[in-house]
């Protein structure tokens with residue numbers, strides 16, 4: 308492990324994309340160096356998956372996660388045949404691009420390869436410790452007043468050697484992700500169902516549902532992807548959700564339907580709020596994930612409300628009570644690679660003192676102001692980390708933090724990212740059956756194209772191309788052209 312003694316040490320928990328981009332920028336710092344501690348046998352986070360359902364974890368980190376009857380900690384959330392739901396331009400870090408024209412929607416293996424190549428390119432490997440769980444993090448001086456950063460006592464468990472080690476770190480960045488602990492909202496009479504009930508975390512392969520009638524609960528990336536995959540094997544897939552809009556806006560595979568939310572469950576199916584009776588064999592809860600940090604001692608002061616919201620996070624990143632602790636990638640419904648990079652750069656810039664953090668009181672006041680605004684709008688706490696919806700809302704947050712981290716000028720293509728994200732989200736919810744055949748092409752630094760796929764059996768799908776051009780004033784011009792002879 309390369310840790311020169313003249314530099315302060317940052318513990319980075321987790322070797323997923325959040326951890327990797329953090330380490331890359333910590334290593335650029337004049338004042339800090341860092342180590343990623345990753346419990347799995349490779350980096351990549353969710354993208355490290357070789358068909359295995361389980362992986363070893365420290366027993367110190369296991370618990371009855373969110374009343375989950377199965378052990379969420381050591382079950383992978385990934386599944387077979389997954390390809391990204393966003394094109395490569397939204398799934399890469401600023402200074403390390405995917406291979407040109409290799410794919411539009413990378414497969415899980417290609418994303419894993421990309422992340423490993425990132426680690427190699429930026430020489431991160433010597434500062435990564437695999438097969439090791441962080442099992443305890445606590446402040447060296449728990450009596451420090453709020454707003455003051457002290458050192459951290461960190462205990463790790465080497466899963467290969469079964470050795471526990473305690474070390475002192477000067478700062479902590481948490482990149483343990485938000486897709487590990489199943490989150491489930493109550494459904495009336497669910498316990499009466501005689502078929503199988505499962506959270507989407509435990510979905511691994513559509514073949515397990517051959518010929519079955521499946522109900523997916525919820526409208527989000529998981530139900531969109533599962534509906535598509537299940538449609539290839541299941542007899543019928545019904546997506547039940549509360550939104551007025553939904554996939555119906557567009558094209559669905561012929562054996563996929565969407566209905567109102569479940570009113571109640573019977574022994575052999577569900578009844579929707581519109582009193583439609585849907586017999587089914589399996590109910591899959593695509594109801595999202597909760598947040599949990601089993602390795603943080605209560606003396607750290609980090610809490611989680613309603614399994615979904617971490618209070619005292621300035622800019623949804625910096626822990627106000629101890630500003631040398633950052634938690635990344637808690638926000639959702641946003642393009643995560645951009646989120647992770649901006650938050651990591653913000654966290655490192657704050658540690659380095661390049662970005663001056665306000666006082667504890669000012670940071671708390673800023674957090675409270677945002678919380679009050681959400682309360683006023685009637686947004687439940689469980690949605691306070693949702694920074695966007697259908698591609699809208701996220702960018703204001705992104706560009707504000709990027710500016711504070713001093714990296715806004717590195718996002719010259721920012722308006723193209725915005726347009727691309729909005730376009731793809733509309734395609735997912737408008738043309739679910741088609742969007743993964745869309746092709747994204749980088750014409751040059753300022754111009755990107757999306758060729759929209761079309762199929763004759765879907766009369767309202769036209770062969771079209773969307774051309775996006777970045778303008779010097781941080782806007783983009785978007786042109787839609789019909790492809791005459793596809």
Ligand SMILES: Cc1cc2nc3c(=O)[nH]c(=O)nc-3n(C[C@H](O)[C@H](O)[C@H](O)COP(=O)(O)OP(=O)(O)OC[C@H]3O[C@@H](n4cnc5c(N)ncnc54)[C@H](O)[C@@H]3O)c2cc1C
Pocket residue numbers: 320321322323324325326344345346347350351352353354368384385386389390391392393397398439440441442482483484485486602635636642643644647
């Ligand atoms: C099925 C699925 C599909 C997805 N599809 C997309 C997509 O198409 N596009 C997209 O942008 N995003 C997608 N995501 C979101 C995905 O989570 C992000 O792309 C990205 O992986 C988040 O990175 P992360 O580093 O924050 O968290 P993760 O990838 O979850 O990595 C966290 C890492 O922390 C490690 N860890 C946790 N606790 C400890 C501990 N105590 N000690 C040591 N190590 C620990 C874990 O082992 C893991 O390696 C998908 C997620 C899932 C689950």
